[in-house]
Amino acid sequence: MLTNAPDYSVYLVTGRDLLPSGADYYQVIEQAIKGGATIVQVREKKCQTWDFLEIASRTKEICHKHNVPVLINDRVDIALAIEADGVHLGQEDMPISIARKLLPKGSIIGVSCNSVEDARNAVKDGAGYVGIGPVWFTQTKSDLKPTLGPRGAGEILETLSGTQIKAVAIGGIKSSNVLRLLHGAVSTSDRPLDGVAVVGDIMAAQDPFAATLRLSECYKAFTKSPPPQFSLGSNASDLSQNIVSHAATLLKTIREVGPLVHQITNNVVMNQSANATLALGASPIMATAVQEMEDLSKVSGALLINFGTIGDKLGMLEAGKCANATRKPIVFDPVAIGATQHRRSAANELLSAWQASVIKGNPAEIGALANSAEVKTLGVDSLGSGFADPANLVRRLAKKERCIIAMTGKKDWVSDGKVAICINNGHELLSKITGSGCMVGTSVATFCAGASAVATSASTYDDERVLVRGDMLAGAIGGILAITVASELAASRQDVKGTGTFLPALIDELYNLTPEKLVDRAQIEIFG
Incomplete structure (x- = not known):
């Protein structure tokens, strides 16, 4: 048994049935370790005991040659027979307390967790680590539990805050989505995952060394620097001045660069959203076909997903994944999310598939995401007097979702999880025209595209941990200010007589x- 503390960062779970034709299992294990696998779990669900012993024993020889711990899935007897470094237990397997009595002192004991209750029990029972999952759908297990997504994994991870128990995530993880997982599965106390457990992306790979190396490099990129900070300035007075100045600079950049803004939005507002994008100096493209998303992500400056009618969910899923892969900002507008269970489920599916840069919504929509009952929804509208403490609400939700939260209404609130900013601009006529909130989302996406253009040319944004480059806080505030300031200017014009003349004046x-x-016209307050 190895005595060094285990490194869970790239946790290989074996699966001989996934090997490509002609591949040698033991060579795959060795190549994976050379590529960066830091711990190996031998999982054999359909193997006779004698064969399991042989496989486990030879796997241990390879692992220990490279000073890598080896664990056995389920079978404590096999672990004892080969003197493995520990075991991994499922919820229906031997209790941790019994396994602890049977195994040598210092043995690693991990347990699978699919819920907060499972994690609480793991803490109580003294597990050494937990395997949280499945994060995404996987075909490697027949008794599949409900998928959690990165956000669900983060909720379970929160249970482990303040303990010494390590945590890895498992289920459908591969190099193309591991950064999304690592970025999104973080507790509100900033407790990150200690590693990722992978089966198919390594075992089924034609080149297991390269596959493992990609995963290892992704994990190292995530951990090599602190979490990205979006705030400008070190205190409230600095931030108030700097943020408006930076937003103004972004408007200048938009006019100079003319970024392409990809928008999947509802057909009620498509025309005016496109016109607003053009008026700001950017170029809109309203594309929904799944087949276009990869190409569009390479040339667009930002992506807006407004799921008002939820008619193009497959396109939304693919567009978000491609935008994450190309480090492009995603602005998500969960229109009327609290109105129906279908909308809540759709929003959860989208936010589990990709990482948003900014989530923008009215009080009812933001309240639904935050599981708050203070503000009710009536279709796309909010009912009630508002939140008692909007600053803390947006701050908590931003921390939970790991992105910028922008809550629009009579007063607009924006937070990056550290500070909350109140924007007091705007005119009441905005609330009298259809789709004004959707236009704000368009404007925010356009300003985020400007921020992305600035970041792409700046060497300071080379850190791969920053899934979306640029200052999204400035983008969100700039996008809101553009619409609200323009609304004040439009309403003051003599040719504006009501809502019919207000909309073209706004453009x-x-x-x-x-x-x-x-x-000159920005009115913002900072709440630290």
Whole structure:
């Protein structure tokens, strides 16, 4: 048995049935270890005891040659027979307390967890680590539990905060989604995962060394620096001045660069959203076909997903994954999420598939995401007097979702999880026209595209841990200010007589908006 503390970062779970034709199991194990696998679990569900012993014994020889611990899935007897470094137990397997009595002192004992209750029991029973999953759908297990997604894994991880218990995630994990998982599965106390457990992405690979190396490099990129910070300035007074100045700079960048803004939005507002994008100086493309998403992610500056009618969910899923892969900002507008169970399920599916940069919504929508009952929903509208403490609400949700939260209403609130910013601009006529909130989402996506353009040319944003480059806090605030300031200017015009003349005037004022107007008229408050 090895005595060094185990490294769970790249946790290989074996699966001989997944091997490519002609591949040698033992060579795959050795190549995976050379590629960066730090711990190996031998899992044999359909193997006779004698064969299991032989496989486990030879696997241990390879692992210990490279100073890598080897664990046995389920079978404590096999672990004892080969003097393995420990076992991994399922919820229906031998209790931890019994396994602890049978195994030598210092043995590693891990347990599978699919719920907060499972994790609490693991803490109580003294597990050495937990395997949280399945995160995504996987074909490697027949008794599949409900998939958790990165956000669900983060909730279970929260249970382990303040303990010494390590945690790995498992289920459908591969190099193309591991950064999404690592970024999203973090507890509100900033407790990250200690590693990722992978089966098929390594065992089924034609080149297991390269497959493991990709996973290892992703994990190292995630851990090599602190979590990305979006705030500008070190205190409230600095931030108030800097954020407006930076937002104004983004408007200038948009006019100079003219970024492409990919928008999947509802057909009620498609035309005015496109016109607002053009008025700000960017180019809109409203594309929903799954087949286009990879190509569009390479040329667009940002992605807006407004699921107002939820008619293109497959396109939304693929677009978000491709945007994450190309480090492009994603602005998510969960329209009327609290109105139906279908909308809540769809939003959860989307947010489990990709990492949003900004989530923008009205009080009812943000309240639904935060599981708050303070504000009710009526279709796409909010009912009630508002939140008693909106600053803390958006701050908590931003920390939970690992992104910027923008809550729009009579007052607009934006947070990165550290500070909360209140924007006091706007005119009441905005609430009298269809789709004004959707236009805010369009504007935010456009400003985030501007931020992405700045970041792409700056060497300071080379860290691969930052899934979406650029300052999304400035993008969210700039996008809101653009619409609200333009609404004030439009409403003050003599040719505006009501809602019918207000909308075209609003587009005009977006077109004529300057960085100087944005700075002069911005009214923001900082809540630290």
